[in-house]
Amino acid sequence: MLITRRPFIIFCLTIIVSTLSVSSWSAELKVMNSGGFTAAYKALAPKFEQATGNTLSTAWGPSMGAAPEAIPNRLQRGEPADVVIMVGYALDELIKQGKVIPGSRAALADSRIGMVVRAGSAKPDISTPEALKKTLLQAKSIAYSDSASGVYIERELFKKLGIEDQVKGKAKMIPKIPVAGVIASGDYELGFQQVSELLPVAGADFVGKIPESLQSVTVFAAGIPTGAQHPDEARQLIRFLASPEAAPEVNKSGLDSLPSLSK
Structure with a gap:
């Protein structure tokens, strides 16, 4: 009798152990992610899920602004999140407000401003401040984003160039919409935004980054909101996104990876 029951007992123990393993080690992480890190995140997320067994449920929205989808507004409404990925200084503001755990902040990548023209159009020279100034003066129309890069262009870049x-x-x-989209449609001649947000849009050709002496480098960073349901797994995700293994996908997306995880 004992011999016949033994396989059944082993089977039951296997089911119990496997169930405990899944419930103990697998988690659904709720992530809020802003535009500039989107391409890198989409490439890296499946690798994280495969390596850890955790899954990622992602909400998209800008790092700031009045839109309901903006990450600060989502948190204000009480939407749950385990990780937020956004512009560094906007994340710092959430830390000051007590909405993100201070020690969880980690820089992920630098983001620089670039320019696009409609696909097939001649690519003007923007390699030096003088060349960029000439290109802007000769352009019939110029578009820039309503995010950090566009605010910089409107309030500082044009002034620096004296135009x-x-x-x-x-x-x-x-x-709200990607700048490269209005360039691809022919509504505007030149478009400026963070490189990682320009590259994915079809119908627009990337010209290059604006000169380094005129750049406004935006840091993308991640943090863990207070009240996160899975803080340990959230730290694991952040470490992965900032790791050397993630750097090739980060750079491919148009961002500039950082040498190491910094806070």
């Missing part, structure tokens, strides 16, 4: 008055009538901030 604020000359471009005022032909330069416009584009809300």
